[in-house]
Amino acid sequence: MSADHHHGPASGITRWLFTTNHKDIGTLYLFFAMMMAFLGGAMAMLIRAELFEPGLQLVEPNFFNQMTTMHGLIMVFGFVMPAFVGFANWQLPMMIGAPDMALPRLNNWSFWILPFAFSILVSTLFMEGGGPNFGWTFYAPLSTTYAPPSVTYFIFAVHLLGMSSILGAINIIATIMNLRAPGMDYMKMPMFVWTWFITAFLLLLVMPVLAGAVTMMLMDIHFGTSFFQAAGGGDPVLFQHVFWFFGHPEVYIIILPAFGIVSQIIPTFSRKPLFGYTSMVYATAAIAIMSTLVWAHHMFTVGMPLVGELFFMYTTMLIAVPTGVKIFNWISTMWRGSMTFEAPMLFSIAFVVLFSIGGFSGLMMAIAPADFQYHDTYFIVAHFHYVLVPGAVFGVFAGVYYWLPKWTGRMYDERLGQLHFWLTFIGANLTFFPQHFVGLAGMPRRIPDYALQFADFNAISSVGAFLFGTSQLVFVVILVRVLKDKASGRLEGAVGERAWEGVEGLEWTLPSPPPYHSFTTPPSIR
Amino acid sequence: MTKIGMRTIVAALSALSIPLLPTATLAADGLEHAQRWQLNMPYGVTPTSHVVYDLHMLIFWICVVVAVLVYGVMFYSMAVHRKSRGAKPAQFSHNTRLEVLWTALASLVLVAMAWPATAVMINMYDASDSQIDILVTGYQWKWKYEYLGEDVSFFSNIATPDDEIYGDAPKGEHYLLNVDKPLVIPVGTKVRFLITAADVLHSWWVPDFAVKMDAIPGFVNEAWTWVEREGVYRGQCTELCGRLHGFMPIVVNATSQNAYRRWLGERHAEAAAERALLNQRMDLSQLMERGKQVYQTNCASCHLATGAGLPGAFPALHKDSAATGALAEHLGIVINGTPGTAMAAFGAQLGAADLAAVITYERNAWGNDTGDLVQPIDVERYRRGDGVQ
Numbered sequence: 060m061s062a063d064h065h066h067g068p069a070s071g072i073t074r075w076l077f078t079t080n081h082k083d084i085g086t087l088y089l090f091f092a093m094m095m096a097f098l099g100g101a102m103a104m105l106i107r108a109e110l111f112e113p114g115l116q117l118v119e120p121n122f123f124n125q126m127t128t129m130h131g132l133i134m135v136f137g138f139v140m141p142a143f144v145g146f147a148n149w150q151l152p153m154m155i156g157a158p159d160m161a162l163p164r165l166n167n168w169s170f171w172i173l174p175f176a177f178s179i180l181v182s183t184l185f186m187e188g189g190g191p192n193f194g195w196t197f198y199a200p201l202s203t204t205y206a207p208p209s210v211t212y213f214i215f216a217v218h219l220l221g222m223s224s225i226l227g228a229i230n231i232i233a234t235i236m237n238l239r240a241p242g243m244d245y246m247k248m249p250m251f252v253w254t255w256f257i258t259a260f261l262l263l264l265v266m267p268v269l270a271g272a273v274t275m276m277l278m279d280i281h282f283g284t285s286f287f288q289a290a291g292g293g294d295p296v297l298f299q300h301v302f303w304f305f306g307h308p309e310v311y312i313i314i315l316p317a318f319g320i321v322s323q324i325i326p327t328f329s330r331k332p333l334f335g336y337t338s339m340v341y342a343t344a345a346i347a348i349m350s351t352l353v354w355a356h357h358m359f360t361v362g363m364p365l366v367g368e369l370f371f372m373y374t375t376m377l378i379a380v381p382t383g384v385k386i387f388n389w390i391s392t393m394w395r396g397s398m399t400f401e402a403p404m405l406f407s408i409a410f411v412v413l414f415s416i417g418g419f420s421g422l423m424m425a426i427a428p429a430d431f432q433y434h435d436t437y438f439i440v441a442h443f444h445y446v447l448v449p450g451a452v453f454g455v456f457a458g459v460y461y462w463l464p465k466w467t468g469r470m471y472d473e474r475l476g477q478l479h480f481w482l483t484f485i486g487a488n489l490t491f492f493p494q495h496f497v498g499l500a501g502m503p504r505r506i507p508d509y510a511l512q513f514a515d516f517n518a519i520s521s522v523g524a525f526l527f528g529t530s531q532l533v534f535v536v537i538l539v540r541v542l543k544d545k546a547s548g549r550l551e552g553a554v555g556e557r558a559w560e561g562v563e564g565l566e567w568t569l570p571s572p573p574p575y576h577s578f579t580t581p582p583s584i585r
Numbered sequence: 586m587t588k589i590g591m592r593t594i595v596a597a598l599s600a601l602s603i604p605l606l607p608t609a610t611l612a613a614d615g616l617e618h619a620q621r622w623q624l625n626m627p628y629g630v631t632p633t634s635h636v637v638y639d640l641h642m643l644i645f646w647i648c649v650v651v652a653v654l655v656y657g658v659m660f661y662s663m664a665v666h667r668k669s670r671g672a673k674p675a676q677f678s679h680n681t682r683l684e685v686l687w688t689a690l691a692s693l694v695l696v697a698m699a700w701p702a703t704a705v706m707i708n709m710y711d712a713s714d715s716q717i718d719i720l721v722t723g724y725q726w727k728w729k730y731e732y733l734g735e736d737v738s739f740f741s742n743i744a745t746p747d748d749e750i751y752g753d754a755p756k757g758e759h760y761l762l763n764v765d766k767p768l769v770i771p772v773g774t775k776v777r778f779l780i781t782a783a784d785v786l787h788s789w790w791v792p793d794f795a796v797k798m799d800a801i802p803g804f805v806n807e808a809w810t811w812v813e814r815e816g817v818y819r820g821q822c823t824e825l826c827g828r829l830h831g832f833m834p835i836v837v838n839a840t841s842q843n844a845y846r847r848w849l850g851e852r853h854a855e856a857a858a859e860r861a862l863l864n865q866r867m868d869l870s871q872l873m874e875r876g877k878q879v880y881q882t883n884c885a886s887c888h889l890a891t892g893a894g895l896p897g898a899f900p901a902l903h904k905d906s907a908a909t910g911a912l913a914e915h916l917g918i919v920i921n922g923t924p925g926t927a928m929a930a931f932g933a934q935l936g937a938a939d940l941a942a943v944i945t946y947e948r949n950a951w952g953n954d955t956g957d958l959v960q961p962i963d964v965e966r967y968r969r970g971d972g973v974q
Binding site: 115121188189200201208329335365368373387391426434506 | 620621622623624625626627636637640641644645648651652655656658659662663666667668669672673674675676677678679680683684687688691692695698699702703705706707709710725749750751752756758759760761762780784785786788790792795796797798799801802803804806807820821822823824825826827828829830831832895896897898924925926927
C-alpha cells in the first residue's frame, strides 16, 4: 500500500504500541471509542431495563447510581471525545497537506494514557463500596465526604484523561499552526480544521479547571482541607461553579468537531460550496468564547443572586444566535443544490434537525424562571441526549461513513448503511422524545424507580433504547465487511481518489487508502 | 418483568396509535397529581406557577414557529433540489444581506423572550412580607420541616413500603409519592421556605407551586409560595443525594386557614407530650418496640434492617461493633455523628426518647443481647455532658 514510500508500518503488536503515525493513532482512537461506546451503551441498556416499569427489579439503587455515573463518564470521556480526536488524527494532516501531526511521539502518549485511565475508572466498579455513584457531575460533598473509597481512583483517572486531552490539544494546535501547506491561509482551511482548532483552545482552557476541581476534592478527602465542606468553612456551591466552568465549554468541545464534520458533508452531497464560510468560522469562534460565559445556567436553582440569574439567562440566550447562524448556513448550502442522500448525508441531515430540537429545548431552559420547573428532570435528560446523541454521535457516524472509503479504499455497503441510519434514527427518537413528556410531568432525573403515572412513556423509552442499542450491531457488520474486503485485497467496491462525486479538499487528492505519510511533498493550493 | 411488563408494552403500543394531541392532557387544571400520558408541565395552583406555565408555552410556541419555518425550507429543498430530479447545483456561497438579516431577526426574537422572563424572575425572587416561615432541611433521605417561631418541627419520611417497591405487593395509588407526615400550609397565605441541608445537596421541588430550590449545607436559600386552592400536592427531591435519592418525596397539604390553625394546635400538644416522656422510665420491651421503628425509619437505609451494613461504606452493627462496645462511645456516635463520613449527628434529628430507644434496640437486636437499657434521661444527661451512669 505504500511501496513508493521509504517505509510503511511495522508489523505485529508493536505497530500499535510504538506507532507515531497519525493514521495508526487515529485508528487506535476510533477503535477505543467504539469499545467504550459499547461498554457505556451496555450500561444504558441496564438503566433502561430497570426503568422499563415501576419498582426495583434488576439492580439496587446504589448500583443504579454507579451505572448512570459511569455511563455518562464513559460516553463523554471514553467515546465521543476520543472519537473526534481519532477524526482529527486521521483528517487534519490530510486536510492541510501535511505528512503527519506536528508532535508524533506526544501523539502516541496522548492515546496510550486512555486505556490506563479507563482501566482504573472501570475497575472501581469491582472495589469494596463500589464505583463512583455521585453522577457524572460529581457534586461535592456527595463525591467527597459521602463518596465510596474508590473515589480516589476516579480522581486519578480524571487527571489522566485531562492529561491526555491537553496533550492532544497541544498537538492539534501545533499541527494546524505550523504544518499547513504553503498558500493555505487560515481562512482557506476546511471547516473541520477550523472547528478542531477552536475546540483545541477550549480544551486547553478548561481541562486544567477540571483538574483543579478534582484536586480540591482529593485535598478535602485526604488532606483535611474544606474547599467544599460547609462545616469547615468551605462552599459546596464553589464546586459547581468550578465544575461547570469546565463542564459547559465541555459540551461545545463535544459538539464543535461534529459541526465541522457536518460542514464538510453537506456541501459534498449538495454538490455546492458551503454557504457563509466566513460567518461559519466567526460563529464557531463566538460559540466557543460565549461558552465560557454561561456556565451558571446549570445552577439556576442553587440560590444565586437575582443579578446572577439574569446575567446567565441573557448570555445563554445569546448563544442561540451563532448556533442559529450555523443552522441557517447549512440549510442555505442545501438550497438549490443537487442533493443525494447517502448514509453520511442522512446522518448529517438528521443531525441538523434533531440537534436543533435539542437547541430549542436548550433555549427554553435558558429562560431561568421556566428552568426552575425543568431543572434536574427528565426534560433535561431529553435535552442533552438530543444534543449528544443525534448531535455528537450522529456526527461521528456521518464522519465514519464519509471518510471510511478514503481510509480503507473500499466503499461500505450502502444498503446496510441506510438500514443502520433508519434503525438508529427511529430508535434514538423513540428513546429520547418521550423523556420530554415525563420530565415536564414531574419525573426527576437519576432515580431508579418512579411514580406510576410515568410508567407508559418510560416503557416506550426503554423499547426505543433496546432498538437503538441493538441496531449498532449493523454498524459493526458494515465495518467488519469493509475491513475484510480491504484485507483480502478484493477489488469489488474499491474507490479512487475521489470516493464521492461532489467532494472538494486535499484529502481527496490522495489515493484511497492514502499513503502512510500522507503528503511527503506539500501540495500546491490554488 | 413478566406479566406487568407485557401489559405495559401492550398499553404503550396501543397508546401510540392514539393521536398524541397536546390538548388532550395539557394544562391539567386543578389536578392534585400528575396523570398518565401527561405531556406537559402542570398549570399549578399558585400565581407563580401560572406565569411560569404561560412563559413556558410562549417560548414553546416561538420555537414551534421557528422550527416550522426552518424545517419547512429544509424539507422543501430536500424534496425539490435533489439530483434524481435533475437539479443543477447553483454555485452561490454567501449573501451578506440575508446573513445580517437573520442574525438580527434571531436577536429580536430573543429580546421578545427575555423581556417577560425578566419580569417573572424578579417576582419569583421577592420573598418579602411572608406570613409563615418554614425552615426546610434536607437529610439523607428525608425532609425536616420547622415552623419558625411556632415550636413545631418534624421529619417527613417516605411512606411507601418496601414490599411495593420490590414487587411483593401491588403498588398503591401514590406509589413513591407518599409520606408519613406531610407539610401543612394554609391557602391564600404567603409562605416563605428557608431551605438548607444537613449532609449532601438536595433540592426541594413541588411542581404545582413552581418552587424548586436547592438545599445546600452551609447555605440557607429562600423561596416562597401562595397557594390558591386546597389540596394535596406532591413532589420529589431533584438533586442526586445518594442511594435513596429517588425515595424522598415531598407532600404538601394545603388546607383552609382554620384547619391550619387547628393542626398547629395539635402539634403543640404533641410537643408537650414528648417533653413529658423525658421523666419516664421505659422497660426493655417498650424501648425495643419504639427503637425498632426509629431504626427502620432512620438507620436501616444504610445499616440495613438486619444490621449487616454495606462493607466498605456503612459499618455493620451486629456483634463486635460499636453497638456492643462501650455505651458512651455508642451514644457519642449516634448523637454527634462521625465527622468525615456519612454518619449524621442524630442528636439534632431525634428526640431523647427516640434516641434512647434506638440505642437500646441496637444493643439488644440481632443477637447483640448486651442487656443495656438506655433511658431518655440518660441521653439528656449525655447531651449536657454529665456522662453515662
